Amino acid sequence: MSAPLLSVESVSKKFGAVVAIEDVSLDVGAGEFFALLGPSGCGKTTLMRCIAGFESPDAGTIALSGVDLSGVPPYRRPVNMMFQSYALFPHLNVFENIAFGLRRQGRTRDAIGARVNELLAMTQLSAFGHRRIDELSGGQKQRVALARALAPRPKMLLLDEPLAALDRKLREETQFQLKEIQRLTQTSFVIVTHDQDEALALADRIAVMRAGRVEQVAGPMEIYDRPATRFVAGFVGETNFIEGRLDRKGAAALVAEFGRIPCEPGDFPDGARATLSVRPERIGVAREGEGIAGFVENFVFRGETTLLRVRVASNIVLRAAASHGERHAIGDSVRLSFPPGAGTLLKEEPLG
Numbered sequence: 001m002s003a004p005l006l007s008v009e010s011v012s013k014k015f016g017a018v019v020a021i022e023d024v025s026l027d028v029g030a031g032e033f034f035a036l037l038g039p040s041g042c043g044k045t046t047l048m049r050c051i052a053g054f055e056s057p058d059a060g061t062i063a064l065s066g067v068d069l070s071g072v073p074p075y076r077r078p079v080n081m082m083f084q085s086y087a088l089f090p091h092l093n094v095f096e097n098i099a100f101g102l103r104r105q106g107r108t109r110d111a112i113g114a115r116v117n118e119l120l121a122m123t124q125l126s127a128f129g130h131r132r133i134d135e136l137s138g139g140q141k142q143r144v145a146l147a148r149a150l151a152p153r154p155k156m157l158l159l160d161e162p163l164a165a166l167d168r169k170l171r172e173e174t175q176f177q178l179k180e181i182q183r184l185t186q187t188s189f190v191i192v193t194h195d196q197d198e199a200l201a202l203a204d205r206i207a208v209m210r211a212g213r214v215e216q217v218a219g220p221m222e223i224y225d226r227p228a229t230r231f232v233a234g235f236v237g238e239t240n241f242i243e244g245r246l247d248r249k250g251a252a253a254l255v256a257e258f259g260r261i262p263c264e265p266g267d268f269p270d271g272a273r274a275t276l277s278v279r280p281e282r283i284g285v286a287r288e289g290e291g292i293a294g295f296v297e298n299f300v301f302r303g304e305t306t307l308l309r310v311r312v313a314s315n316i317v318l319r320a321a322a323s324h325g326e327r328h329a330i331g332d333s334v335r336l337s338f339p340p341g342a343g344t345l346l347k348e349e350p351l352g
């Protein structure tokens, strides 16, 4: 594998007594779309600001193309940041906003014109070059901010919650555009988001952060299908946590209060206490036959699936997604089945 574009090594940052990030290490490749995902306050913005040069780490190093960035001011880094507020210049038109960084670089008039027109076309704003910023919709402003940040050809673009200001419908459409623009420019994008759907939809790889630390770095499918910790499993997507004791004799199973759940034992020892994380859509729902018996306590229609809450023991309710077209009623008896490999076995850990 080629050397990473960005390399963050053992970086920590405190604000007074508050530990914002602690011993964070990760790499981002050239042309990669990378997401920092985590709940509010987990340190993702602080990490991004350290990469941009607006904060300096207390410990650790940040290097770009192998060059240590400590002491390098933000404007000298080949990194640009797109702020959540967009921070556009209201007194300049769209063209001049996009041209701003290029003028500072002292490019010729022709070079500036060519680059701005290229970005106007890429962001579907060609007809808007002369518009004032306050004459634009929220989605158009977002695209101007993106074009402006990309204009000087940074090696890496940092995006702080880039879609947060857009309504839901527009956000989805803009996700496709953002991905397309990233692909066309081959710039590394590092996006900060607390929205798991956004991270899963956009990123090639995701770092899931919690309380200043990175819990897992992996591709979206792996994060979803093979979460490394209980926190990641619960934060990304919906899941069931089933507690029990591992029985490795014969076909491995987690022995839960309400029955045996087939599972892949990994390197957990026989008899270990563990938690199985199982996504609702991986549980089979049938009216009769084999499996764990339960009854439907409640359900919500989700379009493609219906999410059932199934009581399997006096104190345990599991969520299972029944396919489209199956009708269920409150009180129905059902059987739940768990294909081996449907879930991920996790260490027991206190949830902080």
Ligand SMILES: Nc1ncnc2c1ncn2[C@@H]1O[C@H](COP(=O)(O)OP(=O)(O)OP(=O)(O)O)[C@@H](O)[C@H]1O
Pocket (backbone or CB within 6 Å): 015, 018, 019, 020, 021, 038, 039, 040, 041, 042, 043, 044, 045, 046, 047, 194
């Ligand atoms: N300049 C600062 N001075 C003091 N504390 C700060 C400062 N910046 C961040 N913090 C604290 O550091 C921790 C991490 O904050 P950070 O903004 O990086 O989190 P975040 O994951 O980006 O959250 P959000 O999604 O809410 O922006 C928080 O406890 C925050 O209050």
